[in-house]
Amino acid sequence: MILHPTYDINEAGHLTVAGLDAVELAREFGTPVYLLDTDAVRAQCRLYREAFREYFGESSLPAFAGKALCYKGLYSLVAEEGLLADCVSPGEIFTAKSAGFPMERIFFHGNNKTDDDLRFALESGVGHIVVDGEDELFALDRIAGEMGKNPRILLRITPGIDPHTHRKISTGNVDSKFGMAIATGQAHAFVKEALGCASLTLDGFHCHVGSQIFDTEPFEDACDIMLSFMAQIRADTGYEAEILNLGGGFGVRYTEEDPAVDYRDNIRRLGSEIDRMCAMHGVRKPTVIMEPGRSIVAAAGCTLYTCGTVKSIPGFRSYVSIDGGMPDNPRYTLYQSRYTVLNASHAADPADFVCTVAGRCCESGDLIAEGISLAKPSRGDVIAVLVTGAYNYSMASHYNRIPKPPVVELSGGKARVAVRRETYADLCAMDQ
Ligand code: LLP
Numbered sequence: 001m002i003l004h005p006t007y008d009i010n011e012a013g014h015l016t017v018a019g020l021d022a023v024e025l026a027r028e029f030g031t032p033v034y035l036l037d038t039d040a041v042r043a044q045c046r047l048y049r050e051a052f053r054e055y056f057g058e059s060s061l062p063a064f065a066g067k068a069l070c071y072k073g074l075y076s077l078v079a080e081e082g083l084l085a086d087c088v089s090p091g092e093i094f095t096a097k098s099a100g101f102p103m104e105r106i107f108f109h110g111n112n113k114t115d116d117d118l119r120f121a122l123e124s125g126v127g128h129i130v131v132d133g134e135d136e137l138f139a140l141d142r143i144a145g146e147m148g149k150n151p152r153i154l155l156r157i158t159p160g161i162d163p164h165t166h167r168k169i170s171t172g173n174v175d176s177k178f179g180m181a182i183a184t185g186q187a188h189a190f191v192k193e194a195l196g197c198a199s200l201t202l203d204g205f206h207c208h209v210g211s212q213i214f215d216t217e218p219f220e221d222a223c224d225i226m227l228s229f230m231a232q233i234r235a236d237t238g239y240e241a242e243i244l245n246l247g248g249g250f251g252v253r254y255t256e257e258d259p260a261v262d263y264r265d266n267i268r269r270l271g272s273e274i275d276r277m278c279a280m281h282g283v284r285k286p287t288v289i290m291e292p293g294r295s296i297v298a299a300a301g302c303t304l305y306t307c308g309t310v311k312s313i314p315g316f317r318s319y320v321s322i323d324g325g326m327p328d329n330p331r332y333t334l335y336q337s338r339y340t341v342l343n344a345s346h347a348a349d350p351a352d353f354v355c356t357v358a359g360r361c362c363e364s365g366d367l368i369a370e371g372i373s374l375a376k377p378s379r380g381d382v383i384a385v386l387v388t389g390a391y392n393y394s395m396a397s398h399y400n401r402i403p404k405p406p407v408v409e410l411s412g413g414k415a416r417v418a419v420r421r422e423t424y425a426d427l428c429a430m431d432q
Pocket of ligand 1 (some may be wrong): 065067086109201208211212248249250291293295390391
């Protein structure tokens with residue numbers, strides 16, 4: 001096993017993904033290619049579902065955050081596993097709808113939903129709209145009234161926690177484009193306004209502290225702040241929230257240096273803290289929802305590339321160039337995210353070639369990893385970047401007019417194309 005049960009090495013010295021030979025998969029499907037071990041995704045969905053029921057209560061459920069990975073087949077899988085879903089755009093809702101995902105199981109998010117977005121969500125019949133601010137609240141009340149609908153809503157509250165993660169992906173601070181802050185008194189006023197909206201039914205509150213968080217402490221802090229807020233609201237208005245949605249954020253092991261995460265134990269700890277805090281604040285225990293994205297799909301996915309130019313600059317460094325890069329994985333360019341990279345064709349050989357893995361774009365910052373070691377590759381070898389199941393395909397672009405790779409699902413020893421490779425004609429399809 002390498003990092004996660006999905007990855008291993010076979011007798012040929014090749015990397016295996018979900019038991020299949022990565023070099024053969026690269027030959028069959030071409031490169032770059034995103035692979036997804038859907039058995040591992042299902043196992044993670046079940047782990048979340050069972051642990052939520054056990055530690056948060058019968059009615060509590062995880063909602064898969066589609067921003068981490070979004071295509072029709074994945075929504076079908078998530079529906080089969082009985083999860084809810086978090087959608088952040090009409091595009092995500094449309095994808096879920098096209099896959100037959102039950103619309104009432106969707107939470108619709110976003111800090112700037114347009115009137116058209118709100119109408120689309122209401123027409124689609126999404127279960128909950130997570131209202132981000134006052135302007136949106138009044139717009140939704142008006143539009144729902146015009147359409148004769150009475151949507152269920154949650155209010156996005158900013159508990160003001162810094163989860164000590166990368167700034168660009170920490171969304172729970174007071175200074176945030178998301179939600180209404182408790183610390184400024186705005187959250188309190190927001191609730192009163194929502195309770196006065198004739199066409200809306202307030203079901204509870206939402207918060208999200210950040211992403212790639214390994215510790216349970218920021219979540220416990222968020223619960224404490226939110227439950228105390230709920231107690232104040234009840235004392236002030238008599239309103240008792242039924243749902244507390246704590247957002248996403250559990251971390252994932254990308255490299256050997258990251259800790260291995262025991263998700264079940266995290267949920268157990270959080271559950272007992274919620275029980276303790278509900279008693280402490282005198283609040284009835286709400287239905288707890290969380291929105292894991294990364295921790296459901298990241299570990300189950302990897303990307304295969306073909307090695308092209310290998311160039312060593314004496315006194316500087318060696319570059320290994322691959323046939324993909326920032327268009328299919330912008331995370332190093334954006335966040336300097338660290339990955340485990342292997343020479344999948346020689347995975348059993350000593351990883352002693354220190355190099356920078358560079359993409360094929362016309363841009364120096366197009367890198368996937370710097371200062372990593374792998375078995376020295378040569379042109380034609382298959383290079384694997386592990387743990388790319390989240391925020392890779394969903395963040396892919398067409399920069400340099402490069403078509404997006406396919407998503408190939410692996411399950412029960414078989415491979416199936418779930419999203420086909422884009423063609424050059426696809427790239428021009430919208431050009432008039
Ligand atoms: N719910 C809300 C309201 C969120 O904002 C997010 C992530 C999630 C759930 C899912 O969080 P997760 O369980 O996946 O950590 N592009 C960045 C990550 C941005 C996350 C934004 N919100 C990256 O590549 O690391």
